Amino acid sequence: MKFFIRVICLSALLLLNSWAQEVSLDRVSVIVNQGVILESEIQSLIEEVKLNAQANDQALPSDRALRTQAIERLIIKSLQMQMADRMGIRISDPQLEQTIANIAASQGADVAELRRQLQRDGISYDDYREKVREELIVGEVRRANVRRRIYITEQEVSTLMKLIDQQGAEQAEYRLGHILIGFPPEPSDEDISDARDRADKVIELLQTGSDFAKIAIASSSGSEALEGGDMGWTNINSMPTLFAEAVQGKQKGELIGPIRSGAGFHILQISDTRGIETVTVEEVNARHILIKPSIILSEEKAKSMLNEFRQQVMDGEADFAELAKEHSEDPGSALRGGELGWADPEMYVPAFKDALAAMEPGEYSEPVRSVHGWHLIQLIERRFDDATEKRKEDKAYQLIYNRKFSEETEAWLREMRDTAYIEVMDQAS
Structure with missing residues (x-):
């Protein structure tokens, strides 16, 4: 009996020790x-x-x-x-x-x-x-x-429209590798000099055959560091102005930099280019019924209502436009029978845009949940147009917006990081 008790105690101690080791593996590190x-x-x-x-x-x-x-x-x-x-x-x-x-x-x-x-x-x-x-x-x-940090002037749009006119329907795209050797928000001369020395050293390593992705993961302060610095495919008008000016006229494989900005020194590598593409504009004409869940109306009930509407419309027992006028909680479209008019699908929230992308003209969606609520969507028609003056203006605006959104996102993240309380715990503790 004593031996049995000793075995139980020993087993319990081993389990506790094992549990303690497992717990010690997970701890607060930052x-x-x-x-x-x-x-x-x-x-x-x-x-x-x-x-x-x-x-x-x-x-x-x-x-x-x-x-x-x-x-x-x-x-x-x-x-x-x-x-x-x-x-x-x-x-x-x-x-x-x-x-x-x-x-x-x-x-x-x-x-x-x-x-x-x-x-x-x-x-x-x-x-x-x-x-x-x-x-x-x-x-x-x-x-x-x-979004609220972005301001776009008419002059910026006009200038880019002229450039698009000069380029016609052909736009060069680049796949860039990016390494950022950063310095503090308010750098001293010593900080700038040190960052420049490190950037020059990186250039030297790359010129002698070092792997770009490996150096990016090890050294870059850019947001894409863990992807080996890969920025993906970028239209020249969508990339930061600093980069666009630097890559123009450059060929695949070329190394560019260091280029100084407010964030540090940038080193770019043109991994690939792809070329002449015809610009066509897709537009969709759709209508929807929006039901917003609330304290009174549950998620399931809102979804169920739209399922019922969908079946009634498909069975010919109800008219979509009349249902939208009576039930839709989108004041901008309800009075028009839910119709949204011709629009670039990119302007819609992701869930709505994705649903439209998977639909054929005349088709009704299953209920779709977006940040606004539950939607029943009908894709009325889809068309592809050459760029009219209005479309060129919209395209120019969107390209500038995308570029500034990328730039301002980096700035916003840096500001948030610089003002945060961050403590990295000692690994040995």
Whole structure:
């Protein structure tokens, strides 16, 4: 009996010791204002980057450099999520599921197939859902805070329209690699000199054959550092003015920089170019019925109402326009029978735009959840036009907006980062 008790006690001690070791693996590694970043989050992101690098046959810097970049990415995410909480930005489960359904549809699959693919890739569907939710929240926070910082003059639009006229319907696009050697918000001469020396050293390494992506992950202060500095494909009129001026006339493979800005010294590499494309403008004419959930009207009830409307319209028992006039909570379109008129689909919120992209003319959507509520949508017609003067003006405005949104997003993130309380805990503690 005593031996049995001793075995139980020993087993209990081993379990407690094992549990203590597991707990010690996860700890607070960074304090960010009122939030924290856990060690498990850092390790998870590092593992994700390593797996992506392995899949793309991409070299990586030291674990120390990788950890530093992962921590910086998580700090920026934490600051944005905390701001979302203060602003009351939420993404409901129905809205999230609708977005995931749209993602699956864009890949020619349904949600069940997407789940199976995630399982094959070793990714938890719950983890995937929450990552999509976070991306939606971060997108809303950025749009809300950056949009009000953007001011576009008529002269800017007019100048770009003239450039588009000169270029005709052909626009050069570049795939850029970007490394930012940053300095503090109010740098001293010593800070600037030190950053310049580091930038020159990076140029020297790249010119002697060092891997651009590896150096970007290890050294860049840019927001795309963990992607190896890859900015993706960018229209020359959409990229920051500083970059556009630098890359004009340059060829694939060329290295550019260092170029100084208020953020630091930029080094660019033209990974690829692609060329002559005809500019066509897609427009859609759609109508919708909007039902907004409330304390009185639940999410399920709002969705159910639209399902009933859809069936009535399809069965010929009700008229879409009359239902919109009576029930739609979009005052701008309800009186017109829900009709929105011809518009660039890019002007709509993502869920609405994605639903339209998957529809054929005359088709009715299933109920779609967006930030505004539940929509029943009918795509009336779709057309592709050559750019008229009005469309060229809209295009010029959107290109300038996209460029300034990118620039102001970087500035806003830097300002938020610079004013935050951040404490990185000692790894040895």
